[in-house]
Amino acid sequence: MGLVDIVGQRWGSDNQKFVDSPIIVEEIDKTLTLFAKHKIPGLDGMPIEWPIPPYYRYFLTIRFAINEINKDPTLLPNMTLGYHMYDSCNDNRKAVKSILQILSGPGQTAPNYSCRKSGKLIGFFGDQNSVTTVNMAQILALYRYTQVSYGATTYVLNNRNIYPTFFRTVESNRSIYFILSGLLQYFGWTWVGVLSSDDDSGNEETQLLTQYLTMKGICVAYMIKIKPEILSVTENTFKNSIETIRKSSAQVIILCGTFSSYMADLLNEVRHVLYDKTFIYGPIFASNTFLMEHFREMLTGSLTLEFYNLPVPDMKSFYDSFQVVNHPQDTLLEHIWLLHLHCSGTNESRNRFYSTVYKTSLHNCSGTKRVTEFISFQNPGLTDRVYRAVYSLVHALHDMYLSIGSQAPEKITQLYYWVKNLKSSKGDLLFKENGELVTSFRIMNWRSLNKSSVNQRQVGKTLTTNRSQKNFFIMVENIIWKTEMNKIPKSQCSENCLPGSRKVPRSGIHACCYDCVQCSEGEISNVSDSENCQQCRYDEWPNEKKDRCVQKRLDFLSYSNDYLGLVFALFSSVLCAITGLILLVFISHQDTAIVKANNNNLSFTLLVSIMLSFLCVFFFLGRPADISCLLRQISFGILFTIAISCVLAKTIMVCLAFKATKPGSPWQHWFGTKFSNGIVILCSSIQVIICVIWLSISPPFQELDTSSYQDKIIVQCNEGSVIGFYSVLGYMGFLAAVSFVLAFMVRTLPDIFNEAKYITFSMLVFCSVWIAMIPAYLSTRGKYMVAVEIFAILSSSAGVLGCIFLPKCYIILWRPELNTKTSIMERRVL
Structure with a gap:
């Protein structure tokens, strides 16, 4: 679409009113036509001027709006508007030439001069295209003429310092x-x-x-x-x-x-x-x-x-009236009929030209076809923007006319001030600061x-x-x-990286081309095409797909949901029950020779301590807590110390039993229950003191180990003081070693029950288990470390129980004839 200027008749000198004048329309053949040059497919690539009905619609819209304004007695009273219309054909040279022609008036173009004899130049509409509009706006800004475009979208025109008089009914x-x-x-x-x-x-x-x-x-x-x-x-x-x-x-x-x-x-x-x-x-x-x-x-x-x-009135009846039969002088309409309907026109040379170019024969038409019947004309396009452009300029002119009255002829080039201050129906400025109509x-x-x-x-x-x-x-x-x-089309250089992976840019200039790699251990991505993976919290770990963090699995030796814990609980219960049965056997046969000969008080104390040692295993099962951490090591240390103290007392009593039989032996004063009980109390008291010091300085407590394994949290007991823990174990080991050495020294004594030999084997088992346990304990983590300690407790306790008491139970229950004082004495004599 081309550019349009609006002119009004000059002011009268006496009453300052406009005198009616006809609408000024330049002959189409003399000006640049409303053609858009398109190369039509199928015409061997020959560029042809093709008049487009939608552009003609814009032309009719301007005529309709100006006719409405001229008929409206409340808008610009005593003023008649006319217009000149030119087509830039999207060519800068033609656009500039047309602007200069309009500014100069009829005749020879004279820049900076106006040869108009009548009519006052008010403003300009157009252009539709940005390329031509910029050059037009540069010229019009020099003369401060208002310009309203209905299609130019270049953001260069937002510069109000360079284009202060430019406005548009579209956005940039x-x-x-x-x-x-x-x-x-x-x-x-x-x-x-x-x-x-x-x-x-x-x-x-x-x-x-x-x-x-x-x-x-x-x-x-x-x-x-x-x-x-x-x-x-x-x-x-x-x-x-x-x-x-x-x-x-x-x-x-x-x-x-x-x-x-x-x-x-x-x-x-x-x-x-x-x-x-x-x-x-x-x-x-x-x-x-x-x-x-x-x-x-x-x-x-x-x-x-x-x-x-934008809201516009119904113009269909106005459009319908434009038929060739009604407007025989409208050469543009004649061109449209000629090209779209192959209707011959009044110009024979033009008819021959189009017949040759389009290779078709023209025929006479009735001229009654309406322009609205063209499919392309039915598309409103920018019709509403054209209509709004006309009315915005006219309303601004009306406001200026009402405001400054007699000064209007001298101030007509300052119309852009009034356009800038136009208000919408809501009371806001119609045009924003950059001259745009924002919708x-x-x-x-x-x-x-x-x-x-x-x-x-x-x-x-x-x-x-x-x-x-x-x-x-x-x-x-x-x-x-x-x-x-x-389906929604896909337009990507690379496939989407699924959650759980991240993008790795390929070598090149495009960031949209990338490869996908899995997130590293401990990281996730929960959205597609993630550029970075996120680290999970210390207590969380990625799921298998690495698209979300899940709570880390708590690792401890459970006695309810862990088969290993259930096995240990079962063995502990069974061994405790066996120990209780042995204790009942010894209590029920405490008057027999074999029970009396082995110091029944030590035997009872040893059995009770072993039975409790089996039960203390339950402190090691289940989720550790501060109290269970405290009890497990203390109970284990003290009970085992009592058991080993009893074994040590038994070993010493075996030695004293044979040394005290010699006449005048000084060991007879030490032979008795008080001495054996004193050994047990003394040795156990030392361990109790060590435990008290340990608990006083740095007691055991529960801790969460989040660093040993990435996918789980170890709930374990921190021993507090490592010195305290190993002091307890070291003291038990010392007692076991003394018992083993003493028992080994007296293992050949002529005792029918060979107590020293049984003690030697029991201490050998005990020491072997705990020596093997230490490296295994230090090399494991989590529940398996606890399992090693439980196994050591059960196996060492079972070794002591089996080596010392099972032979005696065998004689008491199945060989009662050997459970007599006579048998014991005969064996000793031999």
Whole structure:
């Protein structure tokens, strides 16, 4: 669409009123026509000026709005507005020439001079394209003429120092591409292609797009910039572009810049590699009906960002009135009929030209067909933005007229001040500080219904353009994609790294191309495409998939859920019961010779201490606590010390029994129960003192060992003072060693029951078990360390019990004839 200037008749000198004047419309053949140059597929690549009905719709919208304003007695009373319309044809030179022509007036162009004889230049509408609008705005800013664009989106125009008189009824590319980049991120498209025009608009938009994509972690797989090139160069460009798109794994393509015949050429040539691609583009491309008409199959499934519709009156009846039969002098309308319906016009030379170019015969038409019947005309495009542009300028002019009255002719170039201060229906400024009209956006999904029509359906909308917040809402279930089963397309350089793994960048410039590796031990990632894995807490450990931390397993020797603990509990109970039965046997036969000969008090004490030693195993089972840690070592140390003290007393009494039988032996004074009881009490008291000192300085306590194993926590007892612990064990070992040495020395004494030999074997078993236990104890962790200690307790206690008492039980129960004093004496004599 071209540029439009509005003129009003000069003020009267007496009453300051406008005098009616007709709307000024330049002859279409004398000006740049409302054509958009497109290279039409199927015409051997020949560029042809193709008049597009939607642009004619914008022209009619401006006429409708100005007619409404001129008829409204409350708006600009006593003033009639007219207009000149020019088409820039998206060419900077034509745009600049048109601006200078309008400023100079009719006749020869004279920069900085105006040759107008009537009408006051008020302001300008347009242009639609950013490339031409920037140059127009630079010139108009010098003369302080107000300009309102309805399609230019370049953010360069936001600079109010350079373009103070420029306004637009659309938002800049900053908002558009920020939302588009968020849309790509929402669908997980991190690997995209870009098709852009190679001009100022395309360069600016691709730079802005790349900036936002980088912020969102999205990479550009390729960027094809379309240049206006000659045919031979263009063919090479087509080949390179086809190969680039074909090899790339990017399934999403973004359109940027300005749509032109050269971009249409490229899309037409590479369409066979684009059918499975999903296109994303902004409002300017979305409003281009040429795309919908000629590339509907390729663009189906696309997502577009479009401006939200502004309220406009129903103009259909006004549009319907534009028929060739009603407007025979409208040469633009005649061109549209000629090209779209092959209707012959009044200019024979033009008819021959189009018949030759399009290779078709023209025919006479009735001229009654309405322009609204064209499918491309039915698309509103930027109609509402054009309408709002006209009314915003006129309302500002009305406010200025009411405010400054007679000063209006001199202040007409300061109209931009009043446009800047226009208020919306809500009382806010209509145009923001940067001159933009900020509204919401619609997210549309293009769908090809059949070979001749394309349907657009709204699938989302923007909530805000604040870049610090989520800026859109989208209904994914309403989108129709090109893929099978209507799945969301995937456009990634690499497959997603599943939870439990992290991304490792590949060598190259693209951060979106990476490999996936499993998280290290003790680390997890609970989201896809995680760049770093997270360390679990000290009491947690990754699950098998490494996508979440689970509580570490507590490791201790349980007597309820652990087979090893159940075995130890069973053996401890059985051995305790056996010891109790032996004690009952000895108590029931305490008057027999064999029980009396072995000091029944020591035997009873030894059996009780062994039985309690078996029971103290239960302190080692179950989850350790401070009290159980305290009791397990103390009970074990004291009970074993009592047992070994009894064995030591027995050993000493065996020695004394034979030495005291000699006449006049001094050992007779030591032979008796008091001496043996004194040995037990003395030896046990020393161990009690060691334990008291240990508990006083640093008692055992429960601790959690989180460092020995990565996947479990060892609940164990810390011995507190290592010196105290090993002092207890060392003292027991000392007593056992003394007992073993003494028993070994008297093992050959002529005793029928050979008590010394049994004690020797029992102490040999005891010492062997505990000597073997120490390295095993130190080399294990957790419940197995406890199991080693329990095994040592059970085996050493069972060894003492078996070696000392089972032979006696055998004689008491099965060989009672040997359980007599006579048998004992006979054996000794022998």
